[in-house]
């Protein structure tokens with residue numbers, strides 16, 4: 001089994017993703033927010049790359065969510081804060097969602113065998129689900145506008161750490177790329193102060209400056225959920 005971590009969407013080549021199990025990570029905030037919505041009863045999420053695509057899919061009974069420049073898109077119902085996706089208004093609803101990085105990364109992975117949504121909030125569950133699929137695993141960090149982001153790298157390290165612990169002790173036939181090994185070391189080092197690390201990284205600082213400090217604190221929690229969103233027929237859902 002090969003485990004490969006890719007630092008940003010920009011560096012993902014189609015060949016690296018095709019038929020693999022791809023875990024897309026956007027800790028701040030897209031995958032954290034989509035996981036939260038599904039955990040609060042959202043029926044399904046259509047992750048789309050552009051605002052235009054979101055508007056083309058729009059139907060009166062769908063919720064529209066997402067951001068540009070960290071802020072709610074004009075005319076949309078909700079932004080990209082996980083706290084907006086907790087409550088009765090989410091339960092049973094279909095959501096069309098577009099963000100700068102996270103939903104773009106999901107689209108980039110469209111040739112994958114399976115696409116899972118990974119976050120710090122569900123890292124352990126995500127690693128367990130990925131191993132069960134018995135295919136090569138690619139962990140795709142969304143990054144920010146084609147540049148590596150610390151929060152996604154640390155989450156990739158969490159996933160690699162969980163994956164290694166899940167492999168049988170006798171397993172020798174697996175490889176982890178150098179970036180993945182580096183991120184595992186980084187995660188193990190940062191783990192005791194993970195919240196502080198997320199507050200200090202560039203996306204964390206930007207979100208705090210815009211008043212989203214609670215989002216950063218929330219998204220920095222490890223293994224709050226044992227739920228694993230998966231793409232089925234173009235929609236992100238909870239299996240089962």
Ligand SMILES: O=C(O)[C@H](CS(=O)(=O)O)OP(=O)(O)O
Pocket residue numbers: 026028029030031067068069070071080099100101102103142143144145203
């Ligand atoms: O809203 C977010 O957290 C970010 C905004 S930005 O692109 O980093 O300005 O979007 P995301 O797609 O969740 O990274």
Ligand SMILES: [Mg+2]
Pocket residue numbers: 026027028029030101102142143144149203
């Ligand atoms: Mg992000």
